[in-house]
Amino acid sequence: KAGVTQTPRYLIKTRGQQVTLSCSPISGHRSVSWYQQTPGQGLQFLFEYFSETQRNKGNFPGRFSGRQFSNSRSEMNVSTLELGDSALYLCASSPDRISDEKLFFGSGTQLSVL
């Protein structure tokens, strides 16, 4: 079974631009979560999608948005990029069974904002 796939692996953007990151969950997983990882801050929760609906949202500004498609693939968009948005963005999928609450993480997209 293929794991969680995130594309692209690396991105370099400049301030003010926008960026779209993609995540393909493990086949059969319907829940997709996004996290921002930075040194010293750990993983900060961005949002979670389930069946094309945003189920949970973290404390990030509205510049950060996401969506999920009918095949459970998810995209995350960041508009008007700021230097502080430089981070590793991780996507995780889950089968979303209460008896098996476990996240499967992708390798992440390393975003650098210049």
Add this chain to the structure above:
Amino acid sequence: AQSVSQHNHHVILSEAASLELGCNYSYGGTVNLFWYVQYPGQHLQLLLKYFSGDPLVKGIKGFEAEFIKSKFSFNLRKPSVQWSDTAEYFCAVKSGNTGKLIFGQGTTLQVKP
């Protein structure tokens, strides 16, 4: 707001030393508790989890964690570490109310051979 705190940011141990990594959370309701590990160059993966029952849970590679409800803690332990345990460890808490899975800042463990 729900938060997770890991006391140690960087721990250096020699092989065979005992390990305890602290984790405290701020939420008072029903919680599910997790430890995730990220080995160098690998994805984050689940080490162990607690949902209910015996507060002492055992995970992979000889790790265990104890849930102490009165202290809002879920500390990770291993009696004897190995060089291969060098990794970053993250504690995470899922609130029964919000459903959000919140991670701590992470602890980098370096084991010297």
